[in-house]
Amino acid sequence: MSGSEEREGGSESPEPGRHGLPELMAERRAKAERLRQSDPGAFPYAFPGAEPIEGILEAYAHLADGEETEDVHRVAGRLAARRGAGKAAFLDLVDRTGKIQLHARVDVLGPELFERLLSLDLGDLVGVDGAVLRSRHGELTLRVDRFQILAKALRPPPDKHHGLSDVETRYRRRELDLIASEDARSLFVDRARIISAVRAYLDSNAFVEVETPVLQPLYGGALARPFTTHHNALDRDLYLRVATELYLKRLIVGGLERVYELGKDFRNEGVSPKHNPEFTMVEWYEAYADYEDEARRLEEVVSHAAAAIGYGGELDFSSPWRRLSFFEAIEAQTGIDLETHRDGESLSAAIAERGLRLPTEGLTWVQLADDLLSKFVEPTLQQPTFVFDYPVEISPLAREHRTRPGLVERWEAFAGGMEIANAFSELTDADVQRERFEAQQRLASGGGGQEFHPYDELFLQALEQGMPPAGGVGLGIDRLVMVLTGRQSIREVVLFPAMRD
RNA sequence: GCCCCGUUAGCUCAUCUGGUAGAGCGCCGGACUUUUAAUCCGGUGGGGCGGGUUCGAGUCCCGCACGGGGCACCA
Numbered sequence A: 001m002s003g004s005e006e007r008e009g010g011s012e013s014p015e016p017g018r019h020g021l022p023e024l025m026a027e028r029r030a031k032a033e034r035l036r037q038s039d040p041g042a043f044p045y046a047f048p049g050a051e052p053i054e055g056i057l058e059a060y061a062h063l064a065d066g067e068e069t070e071d072v073h074r075v076a077g078r079l080a081a082r083r084g085a086g087k088a089a090f091l092d093l094v095d096r097t098g099k100i101q102l103h104a105r106v107d108v109l110g111p112e113l114f115e116r117l118l119s120l121d122l123g124d125l126v127g128v129d130g131a132v133l134r135s136r137h138g139e140l141t142l143r144v145d146r147f148q149i150l151a152k153a154l155r156p157p158p159d160k161h162h163g164l165s166d167v168e169t170r171y172r173r174r175e176l177d178l179i180a181s182e183d184a185r186s187l188f189v190d191r192a193r194i195i196s197a198v199r200a201y202l203d204s205n206a207f208v209e210v211e212t213p214v215l216q217p218l219y220g221g222a223l224a225r226p227f228t229t230h231h232n233a234l235d236r237d238l239y240l241r242v243a244t245e246l247y248l249k250r251l252i253v254g255g256l257e258r259v260y261e262l263g264k265d266f267r268n269e270g271v272s273p274k275h276n277p278e279f280t281m282v283e284w285y286e287a288y289a290d291y292e293d294e295a296r297r298l299e300e301v302v303s304h305a306a307a308a309i310g311y312g313g314e315l316d317f318s319s320p321w322r323r324l325s326f327f328e329a330i331e332a333q334t335g336i337d338l339e340t341h342r343d344g345e346s347l348s349a350a351i352a353e354r355g356l357r358l359p360t361e362g363l364t365w366v367q368l369a370d371d372l373l374s375k376f377v378e379p380t381l382q383q384p385t386f387v388f389d390y391p392v393e394i395s396p397l398a399r400e401h402r403t404r405p406g407l408v409e410r411w412e413a414f415a416g417g418m419e420i421a422n423a424f425s426e427l428t429d430a431d432v433q434r435e436r437f438e439a440q441q442r443l444a445s446g447g448g449g450q451e452f453h454p455y456d457e458l459f460l461q462a463l464e465q466g467m468p469p470a471g472g473v474g475l476g477i478d479r480l481v482m483v484l485t486g487r488q489s490i491r492e493v494v495l496f497p498a499m500r501d
Numbered sequence B: 001g002c003c004c005c006g007u008u009a010g011c012u013c014a015u016c017u018g019g020u021a022g023a024g025c026g027c028c029g030g031a032c033u034u035u036u037a038a039u040c041c042g043g044u045g046g047g048g049c050g051g052g053u054u055c056g057a058g059u060c061c062c063g064c065a066c067g068g069g070g071c072a073c074c075a
Helices: A004-009 A020-036 A052-061 A111-118 A166-170 A176-182 A182-204 A245-253 A289-307 A324-332 A344-353 A365-380 A430-445 A455-462 A477-487
Strands: A066-083 A088-095 A098-105 A125-134 A140-151 A228-231 A236-241 A258-266 A276-286 A323-327 A385-391 A407-414 A418-423 A470-478
Touching: A004 A385, A020 A052, A020 A365, A052 A066, A052 A088, A052 A140, A066 A140, A088 A111, A088 A140, A088 A176, A098 A125, A098 A166, A111 A140, A140 A176, A166 A176, A176 A182, A176 A289, A182 A258, A182 A289, A182 A477, A245 A455, A245 A470, A258 A418, A276 A289, A289 A418, A289 A470, A289 A477, A323 A324, A324 A365, A324 A385, A344 A365, A418 A477, A430 A455, A470 A477
Parallel strands: A098 A140, A323 A385
Antiparallel strands: A066 A088, A066 A125, A088 A098, A125 A140, A228 A236, A258 A276, A276 A470, A385 A407, A407 A418, A418 A470
8 A cells, every 4th residue: 555544644544545346345344254253143044034025014004104013023135225313223124025114223222233233234134123113204114123134245235326227237237236226126026927927827728838858959940040069978969949849849749739838949149139149938839729719819828918017008918909911011011012022023123112221132022021021010010919921931830821822821929019929820731841841941052041940850750640730829028028018128128138258 | 240329436427629537325434313315524436458649648549348229140
């Protein structure tokens, strides 16, 4: 250290020093060391019997201002604020369910314990027993009769009033976000409730929850670049799944009739406000159903999920949702009738003619049509909407449309300007499926994109075994949570989103 | 991979044309037995990293890292 302390004269603290992070932490460590010498230590083992704060607030909602009781309750949580007042002090204690004010009084605790309580730092975890009262100013309060530190916080918490707003810190150090933000806590509780509601709906409709391999010898079920890994003992490459579709259909062949899997898929692609490389998807498959049946099911699943968190936003999830055909949707937003522009050249010309900002060079008809949908239609679909009947070329696992040649029985569901689900009347004819895979292979080797559906022989053999007619749906859980909680970025609804190191 | 923007104290934010970087919270010391963004007095802490230009750089230039938005990719 330099000699800068000398001019202070020394009547203040022995170590005026600086108060950057190292000094703040040193201060806390010194307190922790003192605590370690005393009875329960700085990091005791347990604190049984604490009640949720929310329950106490509710149970004593009737207390009048200034009214005191001798009802003693035990709470535990993190110290969030402190307001000293001489021989008394008020502190705020926060747990998962809420915040309660503590009133510390030297005449209750005695000078030594009172001093010890006040020497706690914001961010410390504390357990308290105390009598319930309502302060003159109307705040439900626990008079501190006894307390115990439950863990010393060696690092300072985020700002008690402004919280954490730096998004990088919020995502990288989610625990700080959760400490600082009631909103963040309730968001992730809502996410859990949404997932529970989806499971509960499917469980109560006779779906069997299953687990299929995450590590797969072949990836399939979606056109996406996979993550590759290697199994040492088998000395072979494996892929992290991009979808669960093919395995789940094999279970439908196996006779489980209604199955679902809710879990992570992995796609080795760009990160964006709508894309995280690992994301949560639920897929369900139902024998003897078609895509119309599944549209109704999605409406039910989503309205159950919305109800589970008391959704009160501007989207109307009540049935039936708006329905458009793929062609109608594009015509409505771009004025282009795909029926009259059935090849790439004609469609490119129509796009150019209308001055639409869309690259067309070297793209096929189906690529252009799909780009039109995602660029010009998808962002406009705020209210829940189904887009029905897609071109077969971009839907190799969906069954041909029963009346419209060249199309398949497929819909995608949109809400909040984003795709949230995708479904087919599943293609069950093994020979047609084989041809589709072959067409995909030709497309891939023919140039352009490198991605294609690998030719999955075991899946084809399963279809050859005989698969009942079936409808299947994939629903993006993260995006559903975004829509139901009004968040604009997937990183907001994923606890630990992918970040660069 | 490309384009644009950002990075100042533990946290939240200021800092005109390049000229000694400020505040609130927190923290430390003191006062106060009903405060709640408590209050009052005193103290305390900083320019992402690496170069360059300049008498002098938080400010201008270059590179890097990280973040945000967009593009590409994601049927």
